[in-house]
Amino acid sequence: MSASVSTPNPQPTPTSTPQPTPGPALWRPVFGCWVTVYKRTWLGSVFGRFLSPLLFVLSMGLGLGSLVDKSAGGVGGVPYLHFVVPGILAAQAMWVAMGESTYQVLGAIRWNMKYQAMLATPIGIDDILLGHLTYVAMQVTGATAIFVGVAALFGSFGSWWVLLALPITVLTGMAFAVPIFAFTATQEGDGGFNILFRFIITPLFLFSGTFFPIDQLPAFLRPIAWVTPLWHGVDANRSLALGSPDLVGVLGHTAYLLFVIAIGGLLARHTFTKRLVV
């Protein structure tokens, strides 16, 4: 474990009484613990982080884009590349969040009992959640930054406003990570992840306006898109990346994402407590 783990709670000398000091800083050793694990495997994941935007920009943005631009002259007057890349940016944040919030969390609850080990120290449920979610946010931020950088090389964005899409994309990812944390704490095995992925994540990817405007959907399906965090992330990203942001709209999307994160946080706190504090 890294040095940061012991910093907030120094080794008591034999003469002093151990001081359990539960406080706001205890999420940091939790975060440090996950970072330590990551340091051992980061190389493989970083390669994928660079590859993913490359693949999507080339296949969807340029390949499929040439088809769309030829057939329909882009989407609403915008080249398909500029339309689709901000959408995929948001979708990737969702995937990364899903990847970080399922097996690792269930593993820490059920297989390697990492959370239980933490709870045997002054660290509490809130620290565990805050520390681990901060780590997930770090992952989403890294992936998003790389994506924006690589995609920009291909001229995928119309404006510098896209830099503001970065924090919104991270919020989009967290609007998935936090509720999924809550969900994972209720699971016994990995069967539920399969259903989550196939019936929630994939349909959202396909129907949240990522590839095409949701006006193309049958009218009764559109309200569903409005409820999902992904559509809000996609729409905000797109309006920023195209360079003519409707700032009120972006603010509204941000507020919605924060709302989902807050609700998810309350749920996660509940399910984690129920699962870990018996």
Next chain:
Amino acid sequence: MTDPDSDLLLQATGLTKTFGNFTAVDGIDFAVQRGESFGFLGPNGAGKSSTMKMVGCVSPVTGGVLRLFGQDPATHGPQIRARLGVVPQKDTLDEELTVQENLWIYGRYFGLSRSEVRSRATELLDFAQLEDRARSKVEPLSGGMKRRLTIARSLISRPEILLLDEPTAGLDPQARHALWDRLFRLKRNGVTLVLTTHYMDEAEQLCDRLVVMDHGKIVAQGSPRSLITEFSTREVLELRFDTDDHAHHGDAIAGIGERIEVLPDRLLVYAEDGDAAAAAVHLRGIQPMSSLVRRSTLEDVFLHLTGRTLVD
């Protein structure tokens, strides 16, 4: 060696297994008759499990001759395995299936009909005392239950030889005795048992005949009783001293009994008459923290044969 129905079920001559430069089994000879209960006793890494895998026809023989039912595993693997039951060291139960499904499908692997495996499974669930868990998944079962299920599973094909690799390792005393009871019944019914163990009590309980293995070689063989007679004395005097240096005391009592063995935590004095040996120790003015006279066991044979610092 040619008659498949002969009572000589298993015969190995110069049996050898090497992995690269490492020789796990180093030219061993043994034979097992029908109805016998035969054991391999030895410390971890002695080559017992490698031997068992060759006998189970899942690991090719590197050198020497191995025959089961007069057949060569290299050419008749499936035919031989059809007549064997295997209880591996670690349970390899199918965790995706229920208890009874584990028995059914394992029987099917032997080419038994569906109706046949069902009737045999019912019988075996009773044998393994698992009737009320028949529809349960495997994962929540206790270690003892899983072990009994593994044994029941190995019996579904009504094997002529049952191979057991460390059958009771890691089980609590109750579970061990329950398992021994099941194995006794099989033995009484004429099933040939071939097992490995590093538990002396298990070897004494279960084996008619055993070989002691160390570093891939057989260092002794015989019945548990004959091994004790041959390699140990009638009684053993155990001495403990309030010191870390038992070797020093070993020098002090040299000459008492037939042989002295120094273990990290105590001294063993092998003698026909343990009380007389204890008296001799006192006579030399040596004051042990505790002294205990007991009958010799297979453990003494084992410690003697598999190498401890010997004094005298």
Next chain:
Amino acid sequence: MTSSASLQPAPPSPTRGLTSRIARVLPLPAGAGMARILVERNIISFRHGWVALVTGFAEPVFYLFSLGIGLGGLVKVVTTDGGQSVSYANFVAPALLAASAMNGAVFDSTFNVFFKLKFARLYDSVLATPMGPRDVAVGEISWSLMRGGLYAAAFLVVAYFAGAVHSWWALLALPAATFIGFAFSAIGMFATTFMRSWVDFDYVTLAIQPMFLFSATFFPLATYPGAVQWMVQATPLYHGVALERALMLGEVGPGLLVHVAYLAALGLLGLVGAARRIEKLLLS
């Protein structure tokens, strides 16, 4: 329990069955011609996890509707590499069929097989019986094909009602999908036998994802510049997609045999390799 010899099952004859006959021609390791029992085991196991079956079916259907309705609204007409002008839904449906055959087969033969090989130690117990390594390889691959065939059949029914089926040749799309599954399943299982830990599965994703995106799945081969077209044509999924597209759109010609030959060669390589590696891993 008695060990009466008269009750012994006859040792399974090693000469029966198609696989055994193939085995005598091919350099395959031993088996008892009992691969079907491993399939039976998987069916029993699957009864406990039927939800996975439904989810496997749902994914390609979601894709079909999303791409067909959504993108179809943007891309009205696509000119296929065979020269026809078709709607985007008709263009993409055969590709989704091929891609889902690949995905299902790869998932079954990599993640599932690795789990059984390394963690559940399922095959250790199987090989203690008369079953041999060839039975394991053939059994797992057959099972994967059966599942894949089921998904493909369901997808074809949906595609038919979505109006994406235009030729009687489409009846052959089902065996073709199974065949694509065979090729990927065999090669995937072969690859799995080299894997050391879950981390190595990143390489599987690394191979699958680019193929999914670039094998003329979502846009025609003609979109690429000339040199890149050659690279695309070297990938196995391209041949699967081209085969399915030709069958479902009725662009049938002798050229299709090239696709079949490519996939068959890949599948046989994987099958022989997988069986040999399993023998090496488990019977050493």
